[in-house]
Amino acid sequence: MPSRQESLSYVAIESICSSVPVVAYDNSGIKDVIQHLFNGYLAKPFEVKDFAHGINLILNDNKLRNILSLNARKFAKKTFDESKIARQYLKTYQNIINSQI
Secondary structure, three states: OOOOOOOOOHHHHHHHHOOOOEEEEOOHHHHHOOOEOOOEEEEOOOOHHHHHHHHHHHHHOHHHHHHHHHHHHHHHHHHOOHHHHHHHHHHHHHHHHHHHO
């Protein structure tokens, strides 16, 4: 994710849902999805060498890649579970309805 600006990246979300660690810059909304060395690598903003280091680290360290992959999937299941999201939508709709009564 070499993007310089992300509000909420569906590419990053789809990646972690597929157990694929993400390398991104540590800026904007991506920080809500990727946690440094937990489910991916957050490079210092706009430092290309650090970004490349993150890619090389994940590609060349099988043990780390496996841990990041497992953590990515766990985080995705916990954060983006359908029933959890449905409950959040329902709560939001109920709050809107209740505020109009």
